[in-house]
Amino acid sequence: MSIIQISDLRYQYPASDFQLSINQLSIADSLVAIVGQNGAGKSTLFKLLTGLIQPQKGEININQQNLARLTPEERLRTIGIIFQDPSSQLFNATVEKEVAWSLSQLESDAELIQATIKKALASVGLTKLKDQNPFDLSLPEKKLLTIATVLAINPQIYLFDEPMMSLDWPSQRLVTVLIQHLAQTGHQVIAITHDMDWVAATFPKMVALAAGNVVFEGVPTNFFSCPEPVKKAGLLPPRIMTIAQEVFNDHQVYLTPQDYAEKHLVH
């Protein structure tokens, strides 16, 4: 399991008042959601974690190694990135070649490459589409293909930007199961998301940002039990909590409908 340590980090865009400012943040859990309203700084943190932009101050260490000093190959093996818009990540002529391209940056054994591609495509249910042009795929299929390209590399950390966005229900389920499997098999998964139902049901840990600062880090139950950080982050609790509050004037924390049922219907 990886540990990401962020210290004294500052990032400001040219000609913008916004500043991302994180004094100390340690991400040491296998499944972590990063949440916050529009403009809170989630994507800026994502870009810093991927090394796409460099902080003006401070540093990000992964397993005590400074991210800025990793070689391109070390970076590929350390952090896999799944962008919000899959089209920005796809440029090969076939689905199979797309997965092969990223893998060939690290591996030269043709047999190993073939076996890995097969496994990665099977994991996301795209085996039958291996000869298709990626641009002919549906949006959920494109997203699953970008995940397969990263699965093939098998990095320590998977960084997802809004993974649920533009996925239909079966693909959302598939991605959730995949993410849980990755976390259970020694990887670290960090996902930026607006989807509080998904966070509450899936993530044991979360970090909330507001106006470029960390306003909460910890378990979802604690986050949703304190209205103050939820309000500060401009977020709503899971829908089941809103229903319980508005219909039954019940202000307890419920992470999922199952959670509600267990507390009320079983006993």
Ligand SMILES: Nc1ncnc2c1ncn2[C@@H]1O[C@H](COP(=O)(O)OP(=O)(O)OP(=O)(O)O)[C@@H](O)[C@H]1O
């Ligand atoms: N390239 C840029 N140049 C100038 N300002 C930027 C740039 N990118 C983002 N910003 C500003 O930085 C702030 C934080 O943006 P960021 O995209 O990190 O927020 P976010 O939490 O990811 O929001 P969203 O949920 O809308 O994606 C916003 O005020 C945004 O307008």
